[in-house]
Amino acid sequence: MVSRSGHTAQSRRLQHNTTGFGRMLMVLVAVLASAAMALPAALMSAIPADAKEVSGQIETHATLSEHTIQDTVAVQLNLDFTIPNHTVHAGDTATLTWPSGYVSYTTERFDVKDDDGGVVAVGTCQRGDSKVIFTFTDYVDSHSNITGNVALAFMVDQGHKPEKGKQPFNLQFGGRTITGGDLEYIDMSHDDKNEKFAKYGWQLPDTRDTIQYALRINGAGVPTMNNLTVTDTLGTPGTSYIRDSFQVQRGHFIIDDAGQFDLDGATDVTDQYPKPQFSADGKSFTMQLGNLTDGEGLLVLYRVQANYTPANGEVFENSATATYDGDEDVPRSWTVKWQSASGMANGYNYAIDLSKYDEDGAALAGAQFTVTRDRTGVVEGTMTTDAQGHASIGKLLADDYTITETKAPEGYDTADPVHVTEADLQHAPAKTFAVRVTDRRTAYAIHLTKVDAADANTKLAGATFTVTDGTGSVVGTMVTGADGTASLSGLALDDYTLTESKAPEGYNLDTKPIRVTKEQLRNDARTAEVTVTNAKTPTEPTQPTEPDTPDTPDTPTEPTTPTKPTVPATPAQPTTPTQPRAATPTQSPLAKTGAGIAAIMAAALALAAASGILYLIALRKRIR
Structure with missing residues (x-):
């Protein structure tokens, strides 16, 4: 880690002697800043002819953010003020004058606002100038008991440095002398003469959102550094590299009288090196710098811009690493604390x-x-x-x-x-x-399915369960529907017990409690799934039926005596047949009728007798 002061000599040169374009840009910025500082008076309401410089009316209290200061390192003054009623009017001015040896760090025009955005005064300062001027608006004529604060950054005046050591920091404001306590001006710590790689940066005070960074390579002047590669990474979101700001200078680093590195014989060699290669997200870059010989050193310069206006006191992080000769140097990081003039207390407070x-x-x-x-x-x-x-x-x-x-x-x-x-x-x-x-409490649920113990595909309706929580309190009941399921929702994360109070019809009651734990509820669905079985109630066997006593058979009827057949009547005497003509007469069958009838009657009597005998035999068997 390079000390905060280790960049002093080179940064002084860079800040005051950059490229021709840089000098033109600085002149342009200065012109615009001067024009901007002329705007407040034109933008404010008409200034009364009797506007005056405030002298002695404003009460103030000053504090410093640091009590030591070095070259090019800014320190912040915090100034609280109170404006007595009816003493300051629109158009009046109050001038702050820095102590001898110190000047403003930034060029700015800034508003001093109240909490609702009303502008109390407009401040203007110029980098390197010894004064800050505040011009009051008509706010002071329409409000009472006005209090506020401003934050202002200052630095050592390089053309007229203060005395070394601790001195009272006395400044003038509104015609009064106020003190911010003691401030000690100290020498910069010496750079490490054995340093091979360093990183540092500083706020560009003439901008509202830009930081200048530098990578110093081979300050020690080792004879050769081969296959040199540097990688840099932004550490603060909302910032980006200004890609056309990259510059490479080559020379030999020397230690000046103050013990700081300075690049002697610096030459712009940007065109001799490949352009940096940026990562896909634009948050880092890599540069291939080839080989250094004869103890040469390089200074890689580039800028980083915030995509918003930084707040006063905001910090920006950045880090870099160098590799050469197959080795990697220790990563170097640098923090820049943004300093700006402000009419509000914007510190980390x-x-x-x-x-x-x-x-x-x-x-x-x-x-x-x-x-x-x-x-x-x-x-x-x-x-x-x-x-x-x-x-x-x-x-x-x-x-x-x-x-x-x-x-x-x-x-x-x-x-x-x-x-x-x-x-x-x-x-x-x-x-x-x-x-x-x-x-809000997370809502959990229990989902129960009731099935036949012998056939899980048979779902059972009508099962009733009582649900109790970990304290034994009843939180609800569950009754399975036609699909054999039941649910209870809106439960807190707890252990629960399900007790069957009524079994499905035709099934035994399951008296064993069912436990549902917190772990069963801890899932994406926040639902515990429970399956419960019931066994059928066995059917009681039926008693065999006693056979009926057979009925007593009726006494058989005595067979009747068969009716004696009547003797057929004697047939009538046939008439004397007509005498046939020539034919021989044949005997008529009727001539035998008497003998045929007798035979028929005998057969009938025999049949009747046989029938009677068979009936008697059958009756007798039945009786037995």
Whole structure:
């Protein structure tokens, strides 16, 4: 790590003697700045003819951000002021004069505003000038009890340096002498003569958003450095490289009388090297610088720009690494603290205090939050609530922030993001804004399926269960429907017991309690799946039926005596046949009728007798 002071000699040369284009740019900026400083008077309401320089009316109190200062390193003055009523009017001016040996660090026109955006005064300063002038608006005529503060950056006057050592820092403001305490002007620490690679940077004070960086290679002057490659990475979101700002200078580094490196015989050799290769996201670059011989050194210069206006006191991180001869040098990092004039206290001096509760007002421990600055997307810090549900974060700029709960206490859902505005912080008592966040309990569920013990495909309706929580309190009942399922939702994360109070019809009651644990509920669906079986109630065997007693057979009827057939009547005497003609007469069958009838009657009597005998035999068997 190179000391903050290690860039002094070279940065002085770079800041005052850059390329021809750079000099033209600086002249242009100076012209524009001068024009800008002339605008306040034209933009303000008409200045009364009796406008005057304020002398002695404004009460002030001054403090310094540091009590030591070195060449090219800025220090911030914080000046609190109170304007007595009816003493200062529109158009009046108040001049701040720096102590001998010190001058303004930036060229700026800035407004001193109240919390609602009303402009109290307009300040103007010029880099290298010994004065800062404030011009008051008609705000001072329409408001009472006005108080405020300004922040101003100053540096050592290189043409008229202060005495070495500790001296009272006395300045003039509004006709009064005020002191910011003691300030010690000290020598820069000497650069390391054995240094092979270093990185440093500084704010370009004539811009509102740009930082100049430098990579110093082979300050030690080793004879050769082969296959030299440098890699640089931006450490602050919302910043980007100005790609056409890259410049390579070659020469030999020497140590000056102040013990600082200076590039002797510096020559612009930018065109002799490949352009830097940027990463896909534009947040880093790599440069191939080939071989160095004869103890040569290189100075690689480039600029980085913020895509917003930095706040006063904001820090920017950047790091770089060099590799050569197959070895890698220790990564070098550099922090630039932005210094600007401001009419508001924008330092890292605001805080957020968070309280975490559930819907019943109980404090919740273990909730984790990130705090992101909206302007840059940078996570400024994290918070975790303690046993009292409290967490806090400090050292915040006055800006807009988003508080996001990344982990809720177990059994609770994460809350929606909370937005804190710049106005919230500025209006907060003691510059600490209080936030209350409420978490809702996570809703869990139990889903039960009731099936036949012998056939899981048979779903059972009508099973009733009582559900109790870990304390034994009944939280609900479940009754399976036609599909054999039942659900109970809206449950807290707890252990539960299901007890069957009624079995499905035709099935035995299952008296064994069913346990549902927290682990079963901890899943993406937040639902515990439970399957319960029931065995059928066995059927009672039926008693065999006693056979009926057979009925007593009726006494057979005595067979009747068969009716004696009547004797057929004697047939009538046939008439005397007509005498046939010539034919011989044949005997008629009727001549035998008497004998045929007798035979028929005998057969009938025999049949009747046989029938009677057979009936008697059958009757007798039946009786037996």
